Amino acid sequence: MAKIVCVLYDDPVTGYPKTYARDDLPVLEAYPDGQSLPTPRAIDFQPGTLLGSVSGELGLRKYLESNGHQLVVTSSKDGDNSVLDRELHDAEIVISQPFWPAYMTAERIKKAKRLKMIVTAGIGSDHTDLQAAMDHGVTVAEVTYCNSNSVAEHVLMTTLALVRNYLPSNQWVLKGGWNIADCVSRSYDLEGMHVGTVAAGRIGLRVLRLLKPFGTKLHYLDRHRLPASVEAELGLTHHSSLESLAKVCDVVTLNCPLHPETEHMINADSLKHFKRGAYLINTARGKLCDRDAIAAALESGQLAGYGGDVWFPQPAPADHPWRHMPHHGMTPHISGTSLSAQTRYAAGTREILECYFENRPIRNEYLIVQNGKLAGVGAHSYSAGNATGGSEEAARFKK
DSSP: OEEEOOEEEEEEEEOOSSOSSSSSOOOOOOOSOOOOOOOSSSSOSSSSSSSSSSTGGOHHHHHHTHHHHHHHEEEEOTTTTTHHHHHHGGGGGGEBBTTBBBBBBBHHHHTTTTTTEESSSOOOOOTTTTHHHHTTTTEEEEEEETHHHHHHHHHHHHHHHHHHHHHHHHHHHHTOOOOHHHHHOOOOTTTTOOEEEEEEEEHHHHHHHGGGGGGGEEEOSSSSSSOOHHHHTOOEEESSHHHHHHHHEEEEEEEOOSSSSTOOBBBBBHHTTTTTTTEEOOOOOOGGBBBBHHHHHHHHHHHEEEEEOSSSSSOTTTEEETTTTSSSSSSHHHHOOOOOHHHHHHHHHHHHHHHHTTTTOOOOGGGGEETTEHHHHHHHHTTTTTOOOOOGGGGGTTT
């Protein structure tokens, strides 16, 4: 028998849903690059239901318990008396999501004497100390590509919401008003604007493709240039520095990993290179941005809007300045956990567990660490000794 500890976010405050807005989901055949979707032997959930919260249990309980395993599901993950810490001593597998991460530090990994695998139900393993996992022979896996397109759609949505001043306009309606001039005094068309992505991996490139039909002029910053055919298809301008990109772009979207080189890459100094009135979108990691510099740039008008889906720390405290700064479109890290994405990452997590328990190889695109070294996608996306990790975009920024 194996003990699996699964850390998920809390159920809705109104209770776990009994019905849903839609009855089904579109059926996808493959990801845009041809990678197959998750292929578990079976699933024990209805696609399109809430799987990422505690009561959803990623649809794993029937499968695990029918095979004699113990499943502990909790949202309690922080502090010495958290359920996660109480259950870690004999856990064989820990599962969590980037949206509500179980921070698997070197200290926690050392205490978990029976730990064999850490799984991210989603993309990104920067909440795990990868070097400690290597040192202790712990496998690390994630469901690569499962929610990349979900995040890209959130970037597009946030960009339009800020540029068109949608959120304040909606608030006027909710307050019973009809204040057209107030609504449109900060509303512009996206058409014709220069939009740039920092990183053009799966998420960044998808963002560029989604933006192309809006008549925007597209830019990207990346260590590795995209194929010339892609640059020509999308009319892309490549940049080799953030300063070069920021000087010409009306909208900048961050789709890069968090590691020492990118931490606080958006700060008081780098913001000076942005066009006055630019919009900044961040669905990657909160620590890419200096917290106070973002708030100050919105107050001064250097930034016209900030649309962030990621924070540091997560969950953010009630007094976090990003909750109260002007002209923001903050969300509580939901971009990659739509009901559609949950169906894919729950199925991918089951696939990983099936492979583990049946002694079958876990597919390379899911592997980050195995047999004491970086493996699979992790070998291309991370560096040994880099405990902060990154995401599937990391390879594009790796030196």
